[in-house]
Amino acid sequence: MNASNEMSDAGETIEFGRTSGGGGAAGLQKEWDNPAIGAFDGVDKAPGSPKPDPILVAREVSRSFGGLRAVDVEHVEIQRGAITALIGPNGAGKTTFFNLLTNFDHPDTGTVKFNGEETSGVRSHELAAKGMVRTFQLTKVLAKMSVLDNMMLAAQNQSGEVMRRGLMNGWRRQENEVEQRAREILDEFNMTHMESEYAGALSGGQRKLLEMARAMMANPSLIMLDEPMAGVNPALTQSLLGHVKRLRSEGITVMFVEHDMDVVQDISDWVVVMAEGSIIAEGPPRSIGENQAVVDAYLGSSHAALTDEIREAVEQVPADTDLTDLPEGDDTDG
Amino acid sequence: MDWNSIISNSLRSGISQQAIIFALAAIGLNLHFGYTGLLNFGQVAFMAAGAYGVGITTNTLGAPLWVGIIVGMLAGVVLGLLLGLPTLRLKADYLAIVTIAVGEIIRLVVRAAVLSDTTGGSNGINGFANSFQDWNPFNNSATYGFRLFDRINLEFSGADVWELLVGWTLVLLSVFVVWRLIRSPWGRVLRSIREDEDAATALGKDVFRFKMQSLILGGSFGTLAGIFYAVQQNSVQPDNYATQQTFFALTAAILGGLATIWGPVVGAMLFWIILSFTENVLIELIDNNIMPDSIMERSQVGPVRFMLVGLTLMLLMIFRPQGIFGDKREIAIDERK
Amino acid sequence: MMGLVPSASASAQTEGESVETTLLAQTEAGGDKSPVEGVEIIVYDAVIVDRQIESTGAEVGRASSDATGYVSVALPAPGQYAVELNVDTLPAGVELVRADKQILPVEARIGQPTRVLFNLAEGDAAGAARNKTSDSVLTRGARLLFEGIIFGLIIGLCAIGLSLIYGTTGLVNFALSEQIVFGALVAYFLNSILGLNFIIAALIAFVVGGLGSAALDLGLWRPLRKRGTGLTAMMIISIGLALFLRFFFLFLFGERSRPYEQYAVQTKILFSVGPVDVLPKELIIIVVGLFLLIGTAVGLRRTKLGKAMRAVADSNDLAASTGIDVDRVVTSVWFVGGTLVTAGAVFFGLNSQINWLMGQQLLLLVFAAVTLGGLGTDFGAMVGGLVIGIFTFMATLVVAPELKNVGALLVMILILMFRPQGIFGRAERIG
Structure with a gap:
């Protein structure tokens, strides 16, 4: 089924939220609490607008390949504890920007601050250890390792990862703790039954779930998802969306790249729009489709279909609904 | 056809010093390629580093053998660092080409006449490890072992027994180290790097450090192989460290099964059993005039055996990349990358 | 033992x-x-x-x-x-x-x-x-430069063959070394055993070398691609193939080095440029070598097949979606690559002698040339070949001849450290 057809009004969206809480048995009928409600009150709906409590700040970040300027971001701040969507037409530089933020690639100019600390010179794995954990557009599950091994790998500060300690037995106690935690998270993601399967045997959607669960295992404060819903069947999309909301309810900041406007409308608290390497608009998801610059960018990018999708989505959402307020009431956090 | 001697020679090859050398080299390659996904095509460079480390320290500098062995091991570690620093951040193809190149550079340098005062040039270094046989507790004039079914000779001289005992002890120790490490979280990180470096990095693993550790540790097993080879032969010859040795050891590792603990050891034993069996059968055929000279002469037996190695490597990779013991689902090389 | x-x-x-x-x-x-x-x-x-x-x-x-x-x-x-x-x-x-x-x-x-x-x-x-x-250093330098250029053309021909195949299939083909020996042996067989004129023997060998290369694709590499065999696995298979062929050639040919008939003992100097005497065989290598290199470069850009090859090199799927028969183009690349490699091989044999190890000796220098120029670029492979060839010979001005290859290999490693995509390669975009 196509989720967008169901988005006739806000109430339906809440329904999705309910079914999608989906992972663990405890979360089945729950809506996740949204600590970001109100966080964007009074935030300017303009590119580069300052946020009350930014976890990530990028300033004058640019990167060129050959003669092509792939990313040229003047200023952007990502609010702590919220779900921020990064959207834009194909080739807008979203993934490149992600790579620059996570130090998988290095900017020609500019600085990025994570938790107030400058990240230049910090290697990407160190950044991950500091709490900025990313996933990839094409899922990178470790195919020839079991699901449980995938999870356990992600735990930080494992003493058994030091070679000489690996030879001894000292790491076993920590290993048991790590294993227990991995099982707990797998349980939350409803994947316990497949813990001993090779990750390569999972379906595309299950891989996305595993990647997200694995990122959780790394104890992130900021999780960066590159197209988490790409290639996932609609049924699983709802489950994934629920998990993203749960991350937020647990105080984790989420930033994600996404093409599907329904997804963006459903879960994001704030939307940042990129086109031709730059940030052209920012705002709450409801207002972003009305932004002329955004519509132009999508039109100009020859992805007319996407533009239609934006328009459709915009038309379907009642103008007076603030989507960030939607998930209300059932704040029984599992 | 003397089947008794054919079988006896083949079995002896399977536990011979050569099998030990290949087992050690293959254990290292398995750690590199089977567990970490590193394409080290220059394992022979580590062997040469160890062998020349011993040879130069003992013969040229006059140090005792045990000092030479330590220097040889250190030489392997230094080589690992030198190899790893420029290449471990590059694509796997490049690592393969650079490691081959370094292996060849080392061989060309040690056999160069300008360095013959140090390395012996193309004559190599000889007679530096006499003390190894001095430590031999076995009686060199006695034979040890037995005859299987009263026919198949599995008797060894005291010197052989000593070498085999030391060699196989080294192999068992190496297997033990790999087994412990691979089951630890350290080994889990190695396997994750084999699967996807970026994923491991995104989960906070210092991929470069782990690759370097794997390269050095796996190279050290190669170094050990080179040291054992040099000490056991009491000689270092530059042309024994040609590029193709790495590929022979790789064939042994794949034959047994990559990413398995015992695969490289069993692979190395089988490799030599098959080689020896082929050689002995062909020689018997020729000597008994069953194989006419017009098809094959005795001097052509050598090439045929190595043709067989190449063929084995090809067919294994095509039809059974997991080797004898491997689990097909765990062989990383099966995927297009 | x-x-x-x-x-x-x-x-x-x-x-x-x-x-x-x-x-x-x-x-x-x-x-x-x-x-x-x-x-x-x-x-x-x-x-x-x-x-x-x-x-x-x-x-x-x-x-x-x-x-x-x-x-x-x-x-x-x-x-x-x-x-x-x-x-x-x-x-x-x-x-x-x-x-x-x-x-x-x-x-x-x-x-x-x-x-x-x-x-x-x-x-x-x-x-x-x-x-x-x-002779003065300058004179020796000039002569070494000339010999280096000739050697560079030989390396360049092989390098462009390797590079074309890598570009279209992603395969690092270690069996190239034995394609070199095969081509040289075919020419030797025609020339020294059957007694054909060297030029004719060489031309036939070019075609046979190309056909042999295409046959390898049809018989081995294409079926492996269809099975989805990984590139690393294919690289190792090419190593196995190289070992098999190398020792097969040793089996057939023995360890001895042999020259081609006509030009082995040629002393007649055609003309001299300054201190450099040009022999007829050297002129042949330069003229035909340059013709083949430039012809390949032009052909890749001007002809329909060449454009198809470049399209396939850019993206298999995209090329297929525009109606290009990718399989046919890849086999053609193997043919062209095999022909160029054979040309390099025959020239190498002409310049010195042929033996069963010549492919192995050349292969690392060919890798060095391709790495230097940037994997998968034709122009880079040519220039890389020339640089490696000249460097190898000029190096003997300062180091012992036995170490001349060491220099070339070290240069390759240094280039990789500071410019891993090669001199002419482009930096890759991540993600």
Whole structure:
């Protein structure tokens, strides 16, 4: 089924939220609490607008390949504890920007601050250890390792990862703790039954779930998802969306790249729009489709279909609904 | 056809010093390629580093053998660092080409006449490890072992027994180290790097450090192989460290099964059993005039055996990349990358 | 105990090894030769690599030529020796044509005489005066540069073959070394066994080499691609294939090096540029080599097939979606690559000699050239080949000839450290 057809009004969206809480048995009928409600009150709906409590700040970040300027971001701040969507037409530089933020690639100019600390010179794995954990557009599950091994790998500060300690037995106690935690998270993601399967045997959607669960295992404060819903069947999309909301309810900041406007409308608290390497608009998801610059960018990018999708989505959402307020009431956090 | 001697020679090859050398080299390659996904095509460079480390320290500098062995091991570690620093951040193809190149550079340098005062040039270094046989507790004039079914000779001289005992002890120790490490979280990180470096990095693993550790540790097993080879032969010859040795050891590792603990050891034993069996059968055929000279002469037996190695490597990779013991689902090389 | 290396098995059981030569001097350009008597030949122990003397050791023996110009020195065992012609004993007016050929490498065979050849000429018959041993660095440099360019063309031809195949299939083809030997052997068979003229033999060999290469694709690589075999697995399969073929060629051909018929003993200098004498075979290599390299570059850009090849190299899927038959294009690439590699191989054999190890000797330098220029770029492979060729030869100005390849390989590693995509490659975008 196509989720967008169901988005006739806000109430339906809440329904999705309910079914999608989906992972663990405890979360089945729950809506996740949204600590970001109100966080964007009074935030300017303009590119580069300052946020009350930014976890990530990028300033004058640019990167060129050959003669092509792939990313040229003047200023952007990502609010702590919220779900921020990064959207834009194909080739807008979203993934490149992600790579620059996570130090998988290095900017020609500019600085990025994570938790107030400058990240230049910090290697990407160190950044991950500091709490900025990313996933990839094409899922990178470790195919020839079991699901449980995938999870356990992600735990930080494992003493058994030091070679000489690996030879001894000292790491076993920590290993048991790590294993227990991995099982707990797998349980939350409803994947316990497949813990001993090779990750390569999972379906595309299950891989996305595993990647997200694995990122959780790394104890992130900021999780960066590159197209988490790409290639996932609609049924699983709802489950994934629920998990993203749960991350937020647990105080984790989420930033994600996404093409599907329904997804963006459903879960994001704030939307940042990129086109031709730059940030052209920012705002709450409801207002972003009305932004002329955004519509132009999508039109100009020859992805007319996407533009239609934006328009459709915009038309379907009642103008007076603030989507960030939607998930209300059932704040029984599992 | 003397089947008794054919079988006896083949079995002896399977536990011979050569099998030990290949087992050690293959254990290292398995750690590199089977567990970490590193394409080290220059394992022979580590062997040469160890062998020349011993040879130069003992013969040229006059140090005792045990000092030479330590220097040889250190030489392997230094080589690992030198190899790893420029290449471990590059694509796997490049690592393969650079490691081959370094292996060849080392061989060309040690056999160069300008360095013959140090390395012996193309004559190599000889007679530096006499003390190894001095430590031999076995009686060199006695034979040890037995005859299987009263026919198949599995008797060894005291010197052989000593070498085999030391060699196989080294192999068992190496297997033990790999087994412990691979089951630890350290080994889990190695396997994750084999699967996807970026994923491991995104989960906070210092991929470069782990690759370097794997390269050095796996190279050290190669170094050990080179040291054992040099000490056991009491000689270092530059042309024994040609590029193709790495590929022979790789064939042994794949034959047994990559990413398995015992695969490289069993692979190395089988490799030599098959080689020896082929050689002995062909020689018997020729000597008994069953194989006419017009098809094959005795001097052509050598090439045929190595043709067989190449063929084995090809067919294994095509039809059974997991080797004898491997689990097909765990062989990383099966995927297009 | 079996030796680890098969070639180490040669033993010195038989007697009767010797080095022999007949000294004849050319009396006028293109004219007759007359025997030279009383010239001394001295034989030393030596280390020989790539048919070049790396070092000489103790004197083994010496003898002087008789009235027919014949001279023979008995050797203690088969192996590597250096044979020197004592120029001080040459009669007045007779000189060596190539001063750098005063000492020749010899790999003496078991139980039989091994022949060497010194080219002598009288007076200005061969312009021998130009080739004094006391040449200045500049003169030697110019000559080395020239030889380096020739060697660079040979490397470049092989490198572009490797690079084309890598570009379209992603395969690092280690069996290229044996495609080199195969091509050279085909030409040898046609030329020296069947007695065809070298040029004709070479041209046929180009085609046969290309067909052999295409057959490899059809019989091995295409089925493997269809099975979804990984690139790393294919690389290892190519190593297995290389080992198999290498020892098969050894089985067929033996360990001896052999020259092609017509041009082996060619001394006639076509013309000279400054201190550089150009031999006919060198001119052939330069003209045909450049023709093939430029032809390939132009063909890739102008012809329909060439454009299709480049499209496939850019993206298999995209090319397929525009109606290109990717399989056919890939097989064509294997054909073209095989032809170019064979050309390099035949020229290498023409320039020196052919043997079963020549492919292995060239392969690393070809890798170095391709890495230098950037994997998958045709222009880069050509320039990389030239740079490696020239560097290898010029290096002998400062280092021992035995170490000349070391320099080229070190340069490759340095380039990789600082510019991993090669000189002409583009930086890749992540993600």
